[in-house]
Structures are given as structure tokens and as C-alpha cells.
Amino acid sequence: MSTQPLPAPAAPAPDAKGHQVLLRSRVEGLKGFLFVLPALVVLAIFLIYPAYYTIRLAFYEGDFHFGFFHYLGIENFKQLLTNDKDFLDLSKFPPGGALINNLRWLIVYISLSLLIGLGLAVLAVRVRYERFVKTAIFVPMAIAAVAVGIIWLLVYSPDADVGVLNALLRGGGLHTQSWLGNPSLVNYALIFAYIWASVGFVMVVLSAAIKGLPADVLEAARVDGANEWQIFRRIMFPLLSLPISVVTIWLFINVIKVFDIIYVMTGGGPGTSSRVIAFTMYEETFHNGRPGYGAAVAVIMLVLIAPVMVLNVRRFRSERVVA
Amino acid sequence: MATVDQAVRLRTGTRSERLVRWVTRTPIHIGLIAIAVIWLVPTVGLALTSFRKPENIANSGWWHAFTQWDWTLHNYGSVIHATGMGHAWVNSLIITVPATLLPLTLGALAAFGFAWIPFPFRDTLFLLIVALMIVPIQTSLVPLLKLFAEHGHLNNGYWGIWLAHTAFGLPLAVFLLRNFFITLPKDLIEAARMDGASNLSIFRRIVVPLSVPALASFGIFQFLWVWNDLLMALIFVSDPSKQPMTVRIPYLISTYGQEYNLLAAAAFLLMIVPLIVFFALQRYFVQGLLAGSVKS
Numbered sequence: 248m249s250t251q252p253l254p255a256p257a258a259p260a261p262d263a264k265g266h267q268v269l270l271r272s273r274v275e276g277l278k279g280f281l282f283v284l285p286a287l288v289v290l291a292i293f294l295i296y297p298a299y300y301t302i303r304l305a306f307y308e309g310d311f312h313f314g315f316f317h318y319l320g321i322e323n324f325k326q327l328l329t330n331d332k333d334f335l336d337l338s339k340f341p342p343g344g345a346l347i348n349n350l351r352w353l354i355v356y357i358s359l360s361l362l363i364g365l366g367l368a369v370l371a372v373r374v375r376y377e378r379f380v381k382t383a384i385f386v387p388m389a390i391a392a393v394a395v396g397i398i399w400l401l402v403y404s405p406d407a408d409v410g411v412l413n414a415l416l417r418g419g420g421l422h423t424q425s426w427l428g429n430p431s432l433v434n435y436a437l438i439f440a441y442i443w444a445s446v447g448f449v450m451v452v453l454s455a456a457i458k459g460l461p462a463d464v465l466e467a468a469r470v471d472g473a474n475e476w477q478i479f480r481r482i483m484f485p486l487l488s489l490p491i492s493v494v495t496i497w498l499f500i501n502v503i504k505v506f507d508i509i510y511v512m513t514g515g516g517p518g519t520s521s522r523v524i525a526f527t528m529y530e531e532t533f534h535n536g537r538p539g540y541g542a543a544v545a546v547i548m549l550v551l552i553a554p555v556m557v558l559n560v561r562r563f564r565s566e567r568v569v570a
Numbered sequence: 571m572a573t574v575d576q577a578v579r580l581r582t583g584t585r586s587e588r589l590v591r592w593v594t595r596t597p598i599h600i601g602l603i604a605i606a607v608i609w610l611v612p613t614v615g616l617a618l619t620s621f622r623k624p625e626n627i628a629n630s631g632w633w634h635a636f637t638q639w640d641w642t643l644h645n646y647g648s649v650i651h652a653t654g655m656g657h658a659w660v661n662s663l664i665i666t667v668p669a670t671l672l673p674l675t676l677g678a679l680a681a682f683g684f685a686w687i688p689f690p691f692r693d694t695l696f697l698l699i700v701a702l703m704i705v706p707i708q709t710s711l712v713p714l715l716k717l718f719a720e721h722g723h724l725n726n727g728y729w730g731i732w733l734a735h736t737a738f739g740l741p742l743a744v745f746l747l748r749n750f751f752i753t754l755p756k757d758l759i760e761a762a763r764m765d766g767a768s769n770l771s772i773f774r775r776i777v778v779p780l781s782v783p784a785l786a787s788f789g790i791f792q793f794l795w796v797w798n799d800l801l802m803a804l805i806f807v808s809d810p811s812k813q814p815m816t817v818r819i820p821y822l823i824s825t826y827g828q829e830y831n832l833l834a835a836a837a838f839l840l841m842i843v844p845l846i847v848f849f850a851l852q853r854y855f856v857q858g859l860l861a862g863s864v865k866s
Contacts, residue, residue: 277689278687278689278769279683279687279688279689279692279769280683280689281683282679282680282682282683282687282769282773283679283680283683283684283689283695285676285679285680286676286677286679286680286699286740286744287680287695289676289733289736289737289740290699290702290737290740290741292717292737293710293714293733293734293736293737293738294702294705294710294737294738294740294741295702296713297709297710297712297713297714297717298705298709298710300712300713301708301709301710301712301713302709304712304713309712312716313712313713313715313716314716363605367602367605370598370601370602371602373595373598374598374599374602379606380602380603380605380606383606383609383610384605384606384609385856386613386845386848387609387613389794389841389844389845389847389848389855390798390841390844390845391797391798391799391800391816391840391841391844392798392800393798393800393815393816393819393820393837393840394819394837394838394840394841397616397819397823397833397834397836397837398612398613398615398616398837399612400823400833401612401615401616401619401632401830401833401834402611402612402615404830407631408628408629408630408631409627409628409631409828409830410631411611411612411615411631411632411633414631414633443609443612446609451856500704503706504706504707506800506801507800507801507816510800510801510820511800511819511820511823525706525708528708528711529708529801532711532712533805538712541712542712544708545706545708545709545711545712546709548706548708548709549705549706549709552704552705552706555704556701556703556704556705557701559700559701559703559704560697560700560701563697563700564697
């Protein structure tokens with residue numbers, strides 16, 4: 248993945264000297280707008296208006312038809328952040344709730360995905376079977392989270408005659424674990440399954456970036472007596488900071504939106520111990536019949552993602568776009 | 571310019587140097603192969619499980635499949651017919667194809683407008699679309715469901731999910747395709763304009779044929795996105811006989827819990843389409859994913 252400067256705007260602004268030219272540019276403008284119009288209409292009806300509706304609904308108690316039943320002000324948010332142990336529970340140690348689980352995801356999922364992906368990208372380049380390693384690790388990217396869920400339900404099966412992980416533990420003389428039934432393990436078990444599915448992407452992006460590094464610079468460092476670790480730490484790593492930040496943002500968005508794999512593997516359980524923000528939104532809106540409360544959760548998601556939207560727009564404006 | 575890739579491979583030396591290098595690199599080989607194996611085992615386990623007899627699955631792990639040699643296709647028969655997964659597979663396809671073609675078409679038209687026809691507020695509108703790229707689906711679920719239910723019961727058929735996927739695919743389509751279209755040679759398009767070609771015919775005769783790789787990348791990305799999607803189908807396709815595989819499989823889990831022969835076969839039916847796409851169109855597939863990294 249590389250950055251490329253954005254080419255200059257397609258056509259220069261029409262010069263408005265003559266009447267004819269002005270008229271022509273107006274007609275042209277109208278034509279251009281006709282091309283864009285269908286997309287804008289679809290976006291306005293199915294994306295922008297709904298977002299506005301949801302933000303408004305977050306300040307209401309919703310009814311069963313998802314209408315605005317009763318104005319509550321910021322009551323939903325207050326409830327979520329101070330009085331809902333399934334969403335945020337700071338009264339015990341370690342703290343719990345969906346928001347804290349997302350924080351676990353944020354730390355463990357992002358750091359391990361980056362670490363494994365970067366390690367693979369750096370090392371795979373040095374062996375002849377690079378393609379094999381990359382394919383093996385990338386394939387899970389193509390698979391639906393629903394299928395990833397079933398794959399890992401089988402791996403984590405508490406029965407050592409079914410699940411390979413417990414079979415290995417038993418073979419090594421250790422106690423088998425209920426990976427998805429134990430509240431202190433379940434989040435990490437889910438996180439690892441998702442890392443398994445995501446690392447391929449990190450590896451491919453960083454590997455492409457590494458292959459684009461200038462070889463003469465690295466060679467010069469070698470000639471000067473730098474060892475491989477120093478080369479990685481002092482030269483490659485700084486040069487890779489942009490692709491790493493792109494991948495980190497991708498992983499961050501994944502963490503905020505993670506839903507499918509939890510729905511399939513644990514349903515947020517045992518109890519509520521593996522819920523995350525997106526799961527809470529679904530549960531409160533569609534099972535507990537509290538659309539206003541669910542809308543408040545959705546708004547929290549939007550707020551968490553908003554900085555990335557700003558970042559994307561800024562990056563685009565500064566005429567450097569990630570291709 | 572020589573790249574790291576070549577530099578690493580071209581370095582050679584005397585026999586003793588090569589020996590030293592081989593010894594120091596052994597941990598790399600062990601590490602890489604170990605990780606590749608760890609990454610393959612879960613999928614291989616599922617594949618083997620899908621071909622084993624149910625009575626054996628309960629008694630012995632899938633790694634006994636090599637010694638027991640009890641392979642059968644029966645699981646696929648049951649899952650396709652008895653549990654209705656064959657029907658759900660077709661539903662997945664019915665949802666996915668229009669939900670790919672619609673945003674591809676609307677997105678390409680808009681991208682052409684943004685790239686080659688100046689109009690007022692063009693850049694502002696484009697930046698708005700860039701910002702919309704990562705809006706979480708969750709902010710649309712409730713209002714869209716309400717809209718679909720109140721206007722023509724769109725959630726009873728497929729129009730609701732087609733439109734919802736179109737809206738969520740469009741920002742990426744416009745972004746990707748506009749950035750590709752803008753790199754097309756300006757002379758070519760100006761020359762066609764001089765010859766009196768209309769915008770629409772420039773779009774159809776010049777832009778689209780020259781942009782097949784970009785169109786394919788987005789098309790594949792969107793196809794897999796929709797095929798693999800659970801959440802939107804869960805909300806917007808309410809008729810059980812119309813639901814896709816991703817929605818029906820979780821029901822299978824709650825009904826058949828431990829019957830991994832059925833779950834594994836169902837998961838493989840779901841995976842087979844992305845895997846074919848992956849191995850047949852690997853290049854476009856990776857490009858599409860890389861490009862889609864700005865989304866999610």
C-alpha cells in the first residue's frame with residue numbers, strides 16, 4: 248500500500264469571461280449533477296436521514312414502532328454510563344460491562360494483530376515459501392464471521408474429544424478449560440478468533456509496504472555494520488509508520504463494530520460477560536424493546552468513530568490519499 | 571529500483587557463509603511454519619469434521635479422521651435438504667447479486683461526475699461522501715426498519731436489504747472509482763468531448779472499459795461484504811423463507827448445538843463462495859480489500 252498525491256482537479260474552473268462560456272458551464276454543471284444525483288438521493292434517504300433520526304431518538308424513550316414516545320433529554324446516556332452494569336461496571340475489579348470489554352478488544356486485538364502481522368510481513372519476505380505462508384494466513388479474511396464463529400466453536404469445544412485446544416491440554420497433562428463458558432476467559436477466546444481472521448490483512452498491507460522500501464538505504468545500513476534488529480528498529484519501522492497507522496485505524500473500526508462473531512459464538516454470554524457496544528445496541532433495541540436506549544448506544548458508537556471520519560477527510564484534503 | 575524483496579534473495583556467499591545463515595535462519599523457518607500450521611488447523615479441522623459420520627464425531631476428535639477413514643457426504647445432504655440450507659444458499663445469492671450491481675452502477679456514475687464534470691460544491695459533496703464511508707450500520711437499523719415497514723413492507727421482500735446495502739456500499743464505491751477515474755488520460759476524454767460525444771457515451775465507451783480492474787475490485791469487495799453480512803440481513807429480511815445463510819446458520823447452532831457434522835457442512839457451504847472468489851480472482855480480491863481498508 249502506498250500513498251500517492253491526489254491528481255489535480257479534473258478540469259480547471261471555467262473562465263467566466265463570455266456569456267456563452269458561463270451558460271455552457273452552467274449546463275455542464277447541471278449534467279455533472281445528474282450523474283451524482285442518484286447516489287446522493289440514496290445516501291440522503293438511507294444513510295444521512297437515518298443517522299439524524301437515530302441521534303434524535305437517543306434523547307427519547309422510543310415506542311414499539313420506533314417512534315418518539317417520551318422526551319428524556321440525556322437520561323439514556325446517563326443511565327448507560329452510570330447505572331447499567333451490563334454496559335459499564337466500575338464497581339468491581341477488574342471492571343466489567345460492554346464498554347470495558349470493547350476496551351479489552353481495543354488493547355489485545357489491536358496490539359496482537361499488529362505484532363503478529365508485522366512479524367509475519369518482515370519474516371515471510373525472507374523465505375522461498377512466502378506465498379504458501381501468506382495464503383494460509385490470508386484465507387480467513389475471505390470467510391464470513393459466521394463461519395469463523397463455527398470454526399472456533401469447534402476449536403474451543405469443552406469436550407476434549409471434540410475440541411483440538413482441550414485435546415492438546417489434556418495430552419499435555421493439563422486441565423481442560425471451558426473457553427467460552429468461563430467469564431474471565433471468554434473475551435480473550437473471542438478476541439483470538441477474530442485476530443485469526445484479521446491478521447492476514449495486516450500482513451498483506453505491511454508486506455506490500457516493506458517490499459516498496461528502498462533497498463539501497465537498507466543495504467547502506469548493512470554495510471555500515473548495522474545488525475538486522477537495528478535495521479528493523481531504526482529504518483524499517485519509521486518508514487512503515489504510515490501503513491501501520493492505516494492498519495491500526497482499520498483494526499480500531501473493526502473493534503468498535505465487532506458483532507457477528509459474538510452473536511454466533513456466545514450470544515454475549517455467559518450471562519452478559521462477552522457483550523460489546525454493538526451487541527448491546529442490538530440487544531436493547533431488538534430484544535429488550537428499548538429503541539431509545541439502543542439509539543443512545545448507537546450514538547456512542549458514532550462518537551467513537553467520528554475522529555476517524557475527521558482524520559479521513561483531513562488526509563484526503565491534504566491531497567494524500569490512501570490508495 | 572531494487573527492492574528489499576530482491577535484495578534479500580540475491581544475497582549469496584561462500585559455502586560457510588551460507589551455512590551460518592542457514593543456522594541463524596532456522597528459528598525463522600520454525601516460527602513461520604508453526605504460525606502457518608496454527609492458522610490452517612482450525613479450517614482443516616472443520617473441513618474434516620464436515621465429512622465424518624456423526625456417531626464418530628461425538629467419540630473422537632477430527633484428527634482421528636485419517637485413521638478411522640469414515641468419510642461421507644451425508645452431512646451435506648442433510649444440511650442442504652433437511653435444514654433448508656440449500657434454500658438459504660440461494661437466498662444469499664439473490665440478496666448479494668443486486669446488492670453488488672446497484673452500488674456498482676450508481677457509484678460508477680457518481681464517480682464519473684465527481685472526476686470529470688465540474689459542478690458547484692463538487693469537492694464539498696465528495697468530502698461528505700468520504701466522511702460517510704465509516705458510519706456504523708447501527709445508526710441506520712431502526713429508522714430504516716421503520717421506513718421499510720411503513721412504506722410498502724420492503725422488509726418482507728428483498729428491496730429493503732438491497733437498498734440498505736446499496737447505501738452502505740456507495741461511499742466506498744464513489745471514493746474508489748473516482749480516485750481511479752481521475753487517473754485516466756485527460757486527452758482521451760477531452761478529445762471525445764471535442765468530437766461531440768455526450769458525457770454518458772464517454773462514460774460508457776471510454777471510462778468503463780478502461781476501469782475494469784477498479785470496477786472488479788469494488789465489485790468483489792462488495793460481493794463478499796454482502797455475502798458475509800449477518801447484521802443487516804438479520805434486521806432487514808424478516809421472512810424466514812427469504813433469509814440468507816448467515817442468518818439461518820445461527821438458528822442451526824441453537825437447534826443442533828453440538829452436532830458439528832451439520833454445523834461444519836453448513837459453514838463450508840457458506841465459505842465455498844468466498845473461497846472460490848478468493849482463489850479465482852486473488853489479485854482483484856486483495857486489491858479490493860486493500861482499497862476497502864478505509865472502510866472496514
